[in-house]
Amino acid sequence: MLIGWLAAIVVVAGIALGAGVRVVAQYERGVLLRLGRVRAVKEPGMRLLIPGVDKMQKVSMRVVTMPVPAQEGITRDNVTVRVDAVVYFRVIDPVRATIEVQDYLFAVAQVAQTSLRSIIGKSELDDLLSNREQLNKGLELMIDSPALNWGVHIDRVEIKDVALPDALKRSMSRQAEAERERRARVISAEGELQASEKLAQAAANMGKAPAALQLRFLETVVQVAAEKNSTLVLPFPVELLRFLERSTPHAAAPEQHSELAEPEQQRQPAAPQQQGEPAAPQQQGELTAPEPEPTSEPAALDPTPVTQLMAALGRPGVAEALAALERPGAQGKTNASGELGAG
Incomplete structure (x- = not known):
């Protein structure tokens, strides 16, 4: 009989001892309540409780990631948007998180939603789209103020997405396209x-050196002449004709002599008729054709120097031709060359 009672006592003691054992994890803290009053905060490890007297509330000390449901609101510039966010927080005081609030997780979620709607109404659409860092800090302060009384610290708040109406999206797309254009x-x-500024500088520099301008003109002629289906009409300057005249003195001299002789013949008066010699009568109805006035034809230049000059346009000899034009002795008689240039 005594052995039975002893066995029963041992069994009851074992059950009571097992019921009073609690294990606190490394990431948790245990708030010990004895007869309803806070007794202590237990650190991680195995803890013994008095059955029926002590009670332990475990609180996680890890960072909690809580998504905030999308909240619809009207911005300060009267644009309807839907904004969702995420809150990162952790418990810094397990006693206050147990005593001051019934469920700190639910409380933080509700404060985050109301604060998000409030920040939407105080901000403009451009701020929600481009100035999120400042809005995140403002939202963090709005949630952290009441959460500190619950032993909770808000580490970070971020706005995840801003949903805009379809009509507003199309309008913003057109605006962005116009800005890019x-x-x-x-x-x-x-x-x-x-x-234009560079062209003006180049024109000023080429104006200071006429030879460079002529060289540029000749280069352009060479480029145009490269096309077989093109016809070139070149207004030769007087200097170029003088260069050709100097190159062909044997052809220009006789023609100049003939041109100088013709005006002298025109200036000589007609020989008077001898006295008594009758003039040739004119038949009735016969008209006397006026004598044609002598005209001076343009002197024909030897085509050989012209051909040589045009062939030199495509070779480095262009600079030599320009140098010949710039020599003082290149200016000669301008009778034949001037007439040809005018023609």
Whole structure:
């Protein structure tokens, strides 16, 4: 009989001892309540409780990631948007998280939703789209103020997405396209301005050196002449004709002599008729044709120097031709050359 009672006592003691054993994890803290009053905060490890007297509430000390459901609101510039966010927080005081609030997780979620709707109404659409860092800090302060009284610290709050109406999306797309087109036009105008300035500088530099301008003209002629289906009409300058005249003195001299002789013959008066010699009568109805006035034909130049000069346009000898034009002795008689240039 005594042995039976002893066995029963041992069994009851074992059950009571097992019921009073608690294990606190490394990431938890245990708030010990004895007869309803906070007794202590237990650290991680195995803890013994008095059955029926002590009670332990475990609180996780890890960072909690809580998504905030999308909240619909109207911004300060009267645009309807839907914004969702995420909150990162952790418990810093397990006693207050147990005593001050019934469920700190639910409380933080509700405060986050109301704060998000409040921040939407205080902000403009541009701020929600481009200035999220400042809005995140403001939202963090709004949630952290009441959460500190519950022993909870808000580590971070981030706005995840801003949903816009479809009509507003199309309008913003058109606005962005117009802005890109404006920038492209500005860049094109700046490029044209820089090009015109460079062209003005190049024209000023070439104006200081006439030989460079003539060389540029000859290079352009060579480029155009490369096309077989093109016809060139070149207004030869007087200097070029003078160069050709100097190259062909044997052909220009006789023609100049003949041109100088013709005006002398025209200036000589007609021989008077001898006295008594009758003039040839004119038949009735016969008209006397007026004598044609002598005209001076343009002197024909030897085509050989012209051919040589045009062939030199495609070779490095262009510079030599220009140097010949610039020599003081290149200016000669301009009678035949001037007439040809005018023609």
